[in-house]
Amino acid sequence: xxxxxxxxxxxxxxxxxxxxxxxxxxxxxxxxxxxxxxxxxxxxxxxxxxxxxxxxxxxxxxxxxxxxxxxxxxxxxxxxxxxxxxxxxxxxxxxxxxxxxxxxxxxxxxxxxxxxxxxxxxxxxxxxxxxxxxxxxxxxxxxxxxxxxxxxxxxxxxxxxxxxxxxxxxxxxxxxxxxxxxxxxxx
Numbered sequence: 001x002x003x004x005x006x007x008x009x010x011x012x013x014x015x016x017x018x019x020x021x022x023x024x025x026x027x028x029x030x031x032x033x034x035x036x037x038x039x040x041x042x043x044x045x046x047x048x049x050x051x052x053x054x055x056x057x058x059x060x061x062x063x064x065x066x067x068x069x070x071x072x073x074x075x076x077x078x079x080x081x082x083x084x085x086x087x088x089x090x091x092x093x094x095x096x097x098x099x100x101x102x103x104x105x106x107x108x109x110x111x112x113x114x115x116x117x118x119x120x121x122x123x124x125x126x127x128x129x130x131x132x133x134x135x136x137x138x139x140x141x142x143x144x145x146x147x148x149x150x151x152x153x154x155x156x157x158x159x160x161x162x163x164x165x166x167x168x169x170x171x172x173x174x175x176x177x178x179x180x181x182x183x184x185x186x187x
Contacts, residue, residue: 022057025060030047030060033045034046034047035090037064039075039078039086039089039090040075040078040079041067041075042066042067042072042075042076043064043065043066043067044064044065044067045062045063045064046062046063046065047060047061047062047063048060048061048063049061117130117132117133117165117166117167117169117170118165118169119133119154119161119162119164119169123150123151123154123161124147124150125137125146125147125149125150126146126147132170133146133150133169133170133173134146136170136173136174136177137149137150137173137177140174140177140178140181141177141180141181142180142181142182142184142185142186143186144180144181144184149176149177149180152180153173153176157172157176160172
């Protein structure tokens with residue numbers, strides 16, 4: 001236990017200067033020391049202020065308590081790391097570096113092709129941009145141009161083409177293509 005004695009720290013000076021000194025002591029010494037000790041040491045630090053006459057702080061008492069084993073191990077790990085970025089790690093404001101290739105691979109493994117199927121922004125349905133939609137148009141379109149079917153779909157169903165994705169889009173497009181092929185006849 002460590003004590004800060006106001007009298008020994010120059011309390012005989014003007015009151016406003018003493019208040020500023022104590023708030024600076026709290027801000028520049030106690031708060032910073034507590035943060036560093038709690039992050040790096042095998043113990044934690046707390047302090048309490050004793051107030052005397054007219055509410056003035058006369059003593060500051062520091063108390064050190066040991067951490068549990070897990071917290072001690074975490075503190076030892078942090079003490080072994082480079083000090084650069086320590087404040088950001090303590091405050092939880094660090095950025096995590098992610099390997100983009102592994103991120104893309106994990107996202108691709110969770111998604112099937114039909115989950116990502118969307119209507120093309122330029123309304124061009126061809127074998128390169130949207131092979132699934134193109135193959136449905138070729139197989140069920142009755143010999144009509146797939147782009148002609150796509151143009152009619154975009155003109156008649158403007159909201160649905162943007163809202164529907166994946167299997168819902170495939171089902172709606174299939175229904176549209178077969179309906180057009182029936183209505184227009186085979187070529």
